[in-house]
Amino acid sequence: AQSVTQLGSHVSVSEGALVLLRCNYSSSVPPYLFWYVQYPNQGLQLLLKYTSAATLVKGINGFEAEFKKSETSFHLTKPSAHMSDAAEYFCAVSVVASGNTPLVFGKGTRLSVIA
């Protein structure tokens, strides 16, 4: 069964510093991978997705992620953190199960940005 592990429930960075949020997946088939962001009291917004077209995926708000099959990883990065990046981030894998395609989410990583 597919699963996602996010390393670190809370990451704190200074404004302008590199953001690195870690995600490792487990999948017996080529996965479709997603990063979502959730601001307080809001739903989830898609940042980017990997669908096997390119291993380096660029998303919104300056975020990008690199799919590394050998490491089963899909880490999210941003070169320079902004205060508005403070939120909860979820990595997810899309599975195919009897014709339906639910997302399986990690437990999330809360990003704090310090001025």
Next chain:
Amino acid sequence: ETGVTQSPTHLIKTRGQQVTLRCSSQSGHNTVSWYQQALGQGPQFIFQYYREEENGRGNFPPRFSGLQFPNYSSELNVNALELDDSALYLCASSLDRGPSDEQYFGPGTRLTVT
């Protein structure tokens, strides 16, 4: 193009009661999925509907049920509410049911069971 909307925003119910949560998908989206997000956790898949038929469900008991209507609206019904049902309930619509189809999430309904 309007996004995914959900109602109500917040809801307080008593243990044993029944609740109906509503979702309005983006026009043209044939698939709607429902997720439960407990405090401090990632969303968990409840079930998915495709063209008004249930298309699979996660590890949730039968007292969680749903409906999808031709006008792109859908419902999540929960019977015999338990304290552990307190959570944020999210619906997500997608154009189709493929694994790469982007799921667009609504803002959620916060359910509190006392």
